[in-house]
Amino acid sequence: MADVTLTVDGKKITAPAGTLLLEACKSAGIEIPAFCYYPGLSLQAACRMCVVRIEKMPKLQTACTTPVTEGMVVTSESPEIAQARKATLQLLLGNHPLDCPVCDAGGECELQDMTFKYGAADSFYAEPKNHREEQKWSPVVYFDRPRCILCYRCVRMCGEGMDVFALGIQNRGSSSVIAPNVPAQMSPDDLAHVDCEQCGMCIDACPVGALTSGTYRYKTRPWEMNHVSTICTHCGDGCKTTLGVRSTTDGSEIVRGDNRDKSGINVDFLCNKGRYAFDFANNEDRITQPLVRQPNGEMEPVSWEVALDHVGKRFRELRDTRGGKSIGVIGSNRTTNEEAYLLQKFARTVLGTNNIDHHRTADYVAFARALAGTTDRTASLNDTLTAPAIMILGGDPTIQAPATAWNIRTNVRNNRARLYIANSAEIKLRRQAKAFAHIAPFSYGALASFLAGDDSAVDALTHSGADASSFHDFRKAIRAEESLLVLLGSEFRGADLQRLLAFGKTLPNRKFALISDYVNSRGAADMGLLPDLLPGYTPLAGNTTFAEYNTPTAPGLDLLEMFEAAGSGELSALYVVGSNPISRYGVDPASLKDTFVVVQDMFLTETAALADVILPAANLYEKSGSVTNSYGDLQLVNKAGDRAGVRTDFELIVRIADKMDANMKALVPFGKGTRADMGQSRGAQSGEADRHAVWLSANNMEPKLSPFDPFAILDEIQRLVPGYNLLRLQLLSGNAQHLQPAVNANDLVQIGNRRDLVLPANDTLFTSGTLGRYSAMLSDLQHNESLRPPTGLTQIQTAAD
Amino acid sequence: MSEIANTIFSPETAARFDHLVTIYPLKRSALVPMLLYAQDEIGYISDAVIAEIAQRIDLLELDVRNVLSYYSMLRTKPAGKYNVQVCTNISCMLRGGYEILDHCKHKLGIGHKGTTPDGVFSLEEVECIGACCWAPAIQINYDFHDDLTTEKVDVLFQMYRDGLSPNTTGKDVK
Numbered sequence: 016m017a018d019v020t021l022t023v024d025g026k027k028i029t030a031p032a033g034t035l036l037l038e039a040c041k042s043a044g045i046e047i048p049a050f051c052y053y054p055g056l057s058l059q060a061a062c063r064m065c066v067v068r069i070e071k072m073p074k075l076q077t078a079c080t081t082p083v084t085e086g087m088v089v090t091s092e093s094p095e096i097a098q099a100r101k102a103t104l105q106l107l108l109g110n111h112p113l114d115c116p117v118c119d120a121g122g123e124c125e126l127q128d129m130t131f132k133y134g135a136a137d138s139f140y141a142e143p144k145n146h147r148e149e150q151k152w153s154p155v156v157y158f159d160r161p162r163c164i165l166c167y168r169c170v171r172m173c174g175e176g177m178d179v180f181a182l183g184i185q186n187r188g189s190s191s192v193i194a195p196n197v198p199a200q201m202s203p204d205d206l207a208h209v210d211c212e213q214c215g216m217c218i219d220a221c222p223v224g225a226l227t228s229g230t231y232r233y234k235t236r237p238w239e240m241n242h243v244s245t246i247c248t249h250c251g252d253g254c255k256t257t258l259g260v261r262s263t264t265d266g267s268e269i270v271r272g273d274n275r276d277k278s279g280i281n282v283d284f285l286c287n288k289g290r291y292a293f294d295f296a297n298n299e300d301r302i303t304q305p306l307v308r309q310p311n312g313e314m315e316p317v318s319w320e321v322a323l324d325h326v327g328k329r330f331r332e333l334r335d336t337r338g339g340k341s342i343g344v345i346g347s348n349r350t351t352n353e354e355a356y357l358l359q360k361f362a363r364t365v366l367g368t369n370n371i372d373h374h375r376t377a378d379y380v381a382f383a384r385a386l387a388g389t390t391d392r393t394a395s396l397n398d399t400l401t402a403p404a405i406m407i408l409g410g411d412p413t414i415q416a417p418a419t420a421w422n423i424r425t426n427v428r429n430n431r432a433r434l435y436i437a438n439s440a441e442i443k444l445r446r447q448a449k450a451f452a453h454i455a456p457f458s459y460g461a462l463a464s465f466l467a468g469d470d471s472a473v474d475a476l477t478h479s480g481a482d483a484s485s486f487h488d489f490r491k492a493i494r495a496e497e498s499l500l501v502l503l504g505s506e507f508r509g510a511d512l513q514r515l516l517a518f519g520k521t522l523p524n525r526k527f528a529l530i531s532d533y534v535n536s537r538g539a540a541d542m543g544l545l546p547d548l549l550p551g552y553t554p555l556a557g558n559t560t561f562a563e564y565n566t567p568t569a570p571g572l573d574l575l576e577m578f579e580a581a582g583s584g585e586l587s588a589l590y591v592v593g594s595n596p597i598s599r600y601g602v603d604p605a606s607l608k609d610t611f612v613v614v615q616d617m618f619l620t621e622t623a624a625l626a627d628v629i630l631p632a633a634n635l636y637e638k639s640g641s642v643t644n645s646y647g648d649l650q651l652v653n654k655a656g657d658r659a660g661v662r663t664d665f666e667l668i669v670r671i672a673d674k675m676d677a678n679m680k681a682l683v684p685f686g687k688g689t690r691a692d693m694g695q696s697r698g699a700q701s702g703e704a705d706r707h708a709v710w711l712s713a714n715n716m717e718p719k720l721s722p723f724d725p726f727a728i729l730d731e732i733q734r735l736v737p738g739y740n741l742l743r744l745q746l747l748s749g750n751a752q753h754l755q756p757a758v759n760a761n762d763l764v765q766i767g768n769r770r771d772l773v774l775p776a777n778d779t780l781f782t783s784g785t786l787g788r789y790s791a792m793l794s795d796l797q798h799n800e801s802l803r804p805p806t807g808l809t810q811i812q813t814a815a816d
Numbered sequence: 817m818s819e820i821a822n823t824i825f826s827p828e829t830a831a832r833f834d835h836l837v838t839i840y841p842l843k844r845s846a847l848v849p850m851l852l853y854a855q856d857e858i859g860y861i862s863d864a865v866i867a868e869i870a871q872r873i874d875l876l877e878l879d880v881r882n883v884l885s886y887y888s889m890l891r892t893k894p895a896g897k898y899n900v901q902v903c904t905n906i907s908c909m910l911r912g913g914y915e916i917l918d919h920c921k922h923k924l925g926i927g928h929k930g931t932t933p934d935g936v937f938s939l940e941e942v943e944c945i946g947a948c949c950w951a952p953a954i955q956i957n958y959d960f961h962d963d964l965t966t967e968k969v970d971v972l973f974q975m976y977r978d979g980l981s982p983n984t985t986g987k988d989v990k
């Protein structure tokens with residue numbers, strides 16, 4: 016829209032016509048206090064804090080609901096306005112207990128700030144305060160009624176933002192109260208509860224301390240924590256979550272997860288896992304000492320030196336006697352790119368094997384190869400917030416990728432984006448969809464063919480609930496879209512996926528993304544944790560990029576083949592880093608009885624229980640590096656927590672390699688150029704490296720002078736991995752950047768012949784693979800869900816626009 | 817035939833509700849009238865009433881509760897057979913409304929929103945009931961009784977107890 020010019024406090028500002036005055040002022044650096052206003056949600060004008068004087072208008076006006084107009088003259092602060100705001104605050108404080116000294120929000124409370132600013136600490140009201148006891152609505156949502164200022168942010172957040180509608184407002188006037196959807200009299204324990212997605216967005220939006228979180232309440236004060244922005248480990252969206260950490264006797268403990276500065280790719284969203292499920296890191300059951308199996312079969316704690324020595328010696332021995340081909344390596348979906356890259360490099364160059372794989376949760380190989388030679392065909396998570404039309408085929412973002420679902424709902428609500436969904440299940444997002452094609456179970460292959468133009472495939476899609484014409488209408492509608500963002504669930508793999516993308520890329524303005532399950536599922540594939548492909552989906556044979564690797568060109572064993580080989584006695588050693596294949600793939604434990612198994616993990620998982628050596632590892636929240644989300648958005652991971660006795664996977668790989676007498680400089684190109692020389696001692700450039708080091712440490716990094724520095728490997732990733740031509744500053748300043756796989760279209764890999772090894776995680780909102788089992792909060796939430804039969808309360812039909 | 821299988825309402829009320837949803841541009845506009853008619857028939861707004869109304873107009877039960885709790889004339893607990901509503905708004909107050917209220921409390925042995933143990937009477941203090949000209953006034957179920965004194969109240973209560981409805985237009989809420 017055209018810009019208009021207005022005057023605020025004597026300052027000329029411009030903003031697009033239709034912008035809310037409050038937003039226009041915010042952009043111009045003029046702060047107007049607001050309790051009920053929340054960007055992107057419907058307007059409420061309930062609190063009257065944002066009042067301003069606008070010339071030629073009677074009375075004070077609410078800046079949160081007034082659109083700017085040409086020539087408007089506004090006063091945002093004056094004695095009259097201050098008096099009005101003060102009076103508003105006195106009213107808001109009418110029932111408020113002023114218990115800031117114990118309130119979670121103290122120090123971060125909008126009401127506290129405003130009361131302080133306008134000096135409304137005294138009250139004229141002599142009436143007794145309307146007190147109610149605090150209520151536990153769920154393991155994670157607590158409500159302290161007296162602190163509530165009835166701004167309705169939580170109600171709108173839950174309804175409009177989450178499409179859950181678990182919160183309402185009841186009674187009237189000063190006895191009004193926010194009410195959850197399960198009233199006390201309908202609850203087995205006679206207490207009110209929320210039957211909802213437990214995302215905590217209501218808590219996040221609450222400007223005061225009325226809604227508090229089960230994980231954090233009464234634990235500490237905001238100023239007593241260090242706040243570290245890092246990336247959530249739980250799903251493929253990769254939200255930025257800020258972890259509040261506090262020192263303890265054995266490291267530093269994570270006490271809170273929240274979306275503190277809303278600067279991440281997830282903007283204002285975090286789901287329950289990003290917000291609460293950091294607590295696995297504090298779990299008492301963590302392994303904090305290396306364990307080695309003794310001749311009597313018992314696991315005994317040993318020193319790091321002994322454990323690493325043992326592993327290095329055995330690996331070398333087995334490699335030299337039985338060959339690299341007899342060793343298998345399994346990597347992780349939750350380690351950093353640097354660790355994944357280093358692991359495959361270690362496997363290929365030190366162990367001398369291509370037997371490397373990971374738990375694949377989506378077929379990124381087919382995805383990358385199908386889009387080979389194209390540019391601008393892959394979508395970023397950001398695109399889901401702005402694309403005018405989106406199609407979701409398969410998957411269920413509400414559960415598998417909550418931030419994606421949030422973005423889509425926001426986009427539909429605020430930009431009237433058109434959403435098309437085809438799924439064999441009636442997924443929740445269909446409530447926002449313009450068209451929903453309900454396909455028959457197991458007909459995704461047919462769907463791919465049908466969308467690509469094969470009319471005969473429609474028979475496989477139809478069932479009693481949907482006839483052929485509904486699918487034709489659906490196809491016609493999406494074909495008519497000028498541009499379309501296509502999100503694919505992990506149901507699409509191999510030849511199906513390739514067929515769909517091959518057709519999709521012939522149409523203009525189609526962008527694609529493939530949704531996977533964990534924080535670095537995409538990164539693991541990009542970094543080459545694959546038996547038949549090097550990093551960047553580079554073929555083993557005939558490539559020049561990774562010539563320095565000097566690897567065998569025959570593909571290695573995939574994950575299942577490794578266990579088959581173990582069963583037949585051909586696998587001499589197995590090195591498992593942050594993965595639990597025994598349980599995930601239902602492997603028979605007996606198959607490993609003749610294999611030397613080394614496991615790096617936090618917990619005694621089913622896989623770790625079979626190990627000959629267990630090396631206690633740090634988790635994603637305890638290390639630095641980078642991760643790539645499902646969409647290919649690269650982000651920085653920062654070290655937040657710390658636990659005495661554990662080491663990062665990166666360090667462990669390096670140390671094992673060292674014990675195998677590997678060439679360290681070749682494995683991790685650390686200390687290149689500057690070596691330990693901190694710059695020239697004289698001349699114009701003297702001290703350059705020093706200055707560089709100062710800058711690095713100011714950014715929480717160390718100069719790459721040690722082989723344990725993941726950024727030394729990032730250098731190599733940037734140099735060698737096709738598509739990872741990243742912008743350093745963008746990464747280091749905590750911003751996401753979208754990367755596209757850059758696969759050479761001439762490299763021949765027969766996608767159709769590859770074995771389908773994709774095993775979706777099938778996580779619910781309250782599970783997160785093996786790791787989730789060690790989160791007390793997720794267990795509580797699962798238990799909480801099991802208390803109630805599904806009420807269907809959160810599955811109502813609302814009219815989609 | 818009701819639109820809803822196993823309706824908890826009488827056939828007449830169910831039919832009325834079926835019709836009500838058709839006469840507004842949005843189904844949910846029928847909410848408040850439905851609540852009132854439901855209260856007249858069932859005596860109060862029970863959880864079952866809430867569930868059926870929500871179903872009829874495609875709202876969440878929470879939405880129905882939100883609206884319901886706003887109105888003091890809608891109740892979620894059964895009232896007595898005769899619901900005595902004593903006005904204490906300006907005109908009645910000036911003409912002795914509070915004495916009437918106190919007398920009722922004393923006589924019935926219950927307070928505001930209370931119900932006698934035998935379930936015959938319940939008591940409520942209410943705002944103006946539109947009978948100011950003949951203040952002080954009370955309303956028992958849908959019947960008005962005005963220009964009252966404490967003696968007249970005693971007589972009224974006795975008549976209700978004896979099953980003699982004092983007004984010819986009288987109609988029990990239940």
Ligand code: SF4
Nearest residue numbers: 173211212214215217
């Ligand atoms: S936790 Fe999320 S889903 Fe539950 S009430 Fe709050 S906003 Fe709604």
Ligand code: SF4
Nearest residue numbers: 163164166167169221
């Ligand atoms: S609980 Fe918080 S967000 Fe909800 S209305 Fe009260 S103050 Fe506002």
Ligand code: SF4
Nearest residue numbers: 247250254286289418
């Ligand atoms: S949406 Fe995914 S990445 Fe974001 S907080 Fe939830 S689990 Fe973590």
Ligand code: FES
Nearest residue numbers: 060062063065079
């Ligand atoms: S922010 Fe404008 S009225 Fe609340």
Ligand code: FES
Nearest residue numbers: 903905908944947
């Ligand atoms: S004041 Fe009692 S009827 Fe109007």
